[in-house]
Amino acid sequence: MSWFEPKQEKPAIPPAKALWAVCPKCKSHMPKEEWKANNAICPKCNYHGRLSARDRIAQVADEGSFEELFRAVSYSDHLSFHDASGDYKSKVEATIAKTKETESIVMGKASIGGHSVMLGVMDFSFMGGSLGTGTGERIARACETAMAERRPLVIFSASGGARMHEGILSLMQMAKTSAAIGKLKDAGLPYISVLTDPTTGGVSASYAMLGDINITEPKALIGFAGRRVIENTIHQKLPDDFQSAEYLEKHGFIDKIVERKDLKAFIAKMLSYWGF
Amino acid sequence: MASKKTAAKTAQKTSKAKAPTAWDRVQLARDAKRPHLADFLREIASDFEELHGDRLVNDDRALIGGFATIGDEKVLVLGHHKGATVEENMEANFGMVNPDGYRKAMRLGKLAEKFHLPIVTFVDTPGAYPGDTAEARGQAEAIAKSLEVFAGLKTPIVVVVTGEGGSGGALAIAVGDRILMLENAVYSVISPEGCAGILWRDGKAAPLAAEALKITAADLAKLGVIDEIVPEPAGGAQKNHKLAAANVKKAVLKAIKELKKLATEDLMAARYEKLMKMGRFN
Numbered sequence: 429m430s431w432f433e434p435k436q437e438k439p440a441i442p443p444a445k446a447l448w449a450v451c452p453k454c455k456s457h458m459p460k461e462e463w464k465a466n467n468a469i470c471p472k473c474n475y476h477g478r479l480s481a482r483d484r485i486a487q488v489a490d491e492g493s494f495e496e497l498f499r500a501v502s503y504s505d506h507l508s509f510h511d512a513s514g515d516y517k518s519k520v521e522a523t524i525a526k527t528k529e530t531e532s533i534v535m536g537k538a539s540i541g542g543h544s545v546m547l548g549v550m551d552f553s554f555m556g557g558s559l560g561t562g563t564g565e566r567i568a569r570a571c572e573t574a575m576a577e578r579r580p581l582v583i584f585s586a587s588g589g590a591r592m593h594e595g596i597l598s599l600m601q602m603a604k605t606s607a608a609i610g611k612l613k614d615a616g617l618p619y620i621s622v623l624t625d626p627t628t629g630g631v632s633a634s635y636a637m638l639g640d641i642n643i644t645e646p647k648a649l650i651g652f653a654g655r656r657v658i659e660n661t662i663h664q665k666l667p668d669d670f671q672s673a674e675y676l677e678k679h680g681f682i683d684k685i686v687e688r689k690d691l692k693a694f695i696a697k698m699l700s701y702w703g704f
Numbered sequence: 705m706a707s708k709k710t711a712a713k714t715a716q717k718t719s720k721a722k723a724p725t726a727w728d729r730v731q732l733a734r735d736a737k738r739p740h741l742a743d744f745l746r747e748i749a750s751d752f753e754e755l756h757g758d759r760l761v762n763d764d765r766a767l768i769g770g771f772a773t774i775g776d777e778k779v780l781v782l783g784h785h786k787g788a789t790v791e792e793n794m795e796a797n798f799g800m801v802n803p804d805g806y807r808k809a810m811r812l813g814k815l816a817e818k819f820h821l822p823i824v825t826f827v828d829t830p831g832a833y834p835g836d837t838a839e840a841r842g843q844a845e846a847i848a849k850s851l852e853v854f855a856g857l858k859t860p861i862v863v864v865v866t867g868e869g870g871s872g873g874a875l876a877i878a879v880g881d882r883i884l885m886l887e888n889a890v891y892s893v894i895s896p897e898g899c900a901g902i903l904w905r906d907g908k909a910a911p912l913a914a915e916a917l918k919i920t921a922a923d924l925a926k927l928g929v930i931d932e933i934v935p936e937p938a939g940g941a942q943k944n945h946k947l948a949a950a951n952v953k954k955a956v957l958k959a960i961k962e963l964k965k966l967a968t969e970d971l972m973a974a975r976y977e978k979l980m981k982m983g984r985f986n
């Protein structure tokens with residue numbers, strides 16, 4: 429580092445933003461350190477915030493048990509897609525450099541409370557957790573390996589839906605993953621789907637809603653269409669709790685809302701009920 | 705597969721003629737005068753018995769199902785219903801299906817499977833209905849379940865994309881063994897307007913988005929998403945319903961005849977492999 433640093437006109441991040449976290453549900457402020465220490469859970473309203481795939485794996489998988497698979501299966505730019513802000517390839521490469529992940533789902537073998545499973549965890553920071561061809565391929569391969577080794581499948585979803593930069597082939601991943609999961613379920617293997625904040629669009633409308641059980645965390649956003657699209661369609665304001673975990677449970681689409689601290693034990697308990 | 709070659713050949717032929725842009729085709733696909741489900745049925749089926757309801761809450765008019773005779777084949781027909789008049793548009797919710805419609809499709813699909821009758825689906829929707837009631841009744845679950853169920857139905861499924869293939873709402877009845885697509889139909893993960901709004905931050909950029917998303921029949925044949933392009937009369941299907949429907953009938957009957965030759969386990973293995981190949985790379 430040089431002895432002389434020019435005075436910075438504008439700091440890259442405003443200090444207030446750097447130090448304070450704001451709960452997206454109840455808007456209460458707290459120091460970022462406190463948010464982190466509380467495992468991204470709001471101490472005021474119990475909203476369970478987003479975790480990176482790696483943090484989630486560390487919390488759910490037994491220590492040292494996670495063995496990552498399919499890391500070489502990454503995105504594919506079948507359409508040579510570009511939009512107003514540039515091309516998809518540069519965008520996704522920048523995401524890979526920043527997140528150190530190569531797709532929106534991290535997949536691998538693991539054990540959860542002593543139960544061997546195939547574990548997939550989506551990372552919302554990878555292009556909004558969007559479902560791309562690489563994501564779909566990882567899930568399809570995970571199903572094949574799980575069937576070969578008789579492992580239950582556990583997927584944590586966090587996604588805004590299909591990745592439009594991959595066009596029609598991203599849409600086709602909805603069918604591909606649903607077919608693979610159907611085959612796994614037909615083979616008598618359990619599939620536990622954990623829908624975390626947020627799980628919407630093409631991901632909620634495919635593998636995320638197909639669990640033998642579907643579980644979620646408090647106040648997670650889960651739905652098909654976006655709130656604004658719906659409001660524009662029906663010309664009405666929607667209630668605050670619309671598309672929340674609690675709303676989904678009340679309407680019969682979620683088996684149980686489980687607190688983050690209890691998730692690992694709950695999954696292990698279900699697997700032991702089912703003899704896995 | 706032979707049908708893939710045919711698709712590529714048709715694609716070449718199509719692009720040699722004065723080629724409409726992707727955006728032109730979006731307009732053609734949405735043309736109110738384009739043949740809709742009722743028009744196709746009138747032209748290609750010698751009879752049709754509609755069956756109603758999901759056995760849960762409702763009979764969704766945006767998705768019609770029933771048994772029909774096409775040529776010498778007895779089949780189940782499922783299709784989006786947009787309607788031709790304003791009253792019909794309203795009744796059919798402009799072809800935007802609620803969860804009840806997909807649940808009706810699954811119920812009838814299982815009935816066709818029971819008697820091993822082929823299923824023919826007609827796809828023409830702007831998308832699944834984005835409404836509060838649709839969410840309350842589980843739009844996401846209904847689409848997801850449809851994908852799982854149709855991937856596993858032990859009977860031949862022929863899909864015809866006739867107009868707008870609008871995202872998940874289209875795909876929910878578009879999993880099958882042969883995917884046919886009319887020359888001017890479009891099929892996309894998101895509407896060009898929706899994509900332009902998000903990635904261009906300007907809905908007026910829809911023609912650019914339509915181009916970038918690769919949503920035409922020729923594009924989809926190249927990507928291996930569809931098996932065959934069904935030619936339309938000069939100027940588009942709206943110019944001559946009879947001719948458009950005759951082409952559809954011919955392609956559907958040919959596909960059914962081919963699929964019926966397969967043993968069920970081979971049919972299922974091929975459908976699974978077809979889905980697994982989507983976007984696969986080494």
Ligand SMILES: [Zn+2]
Binds near residue numbers: 451452454470472473
């Ligand atoms: Zn809060």
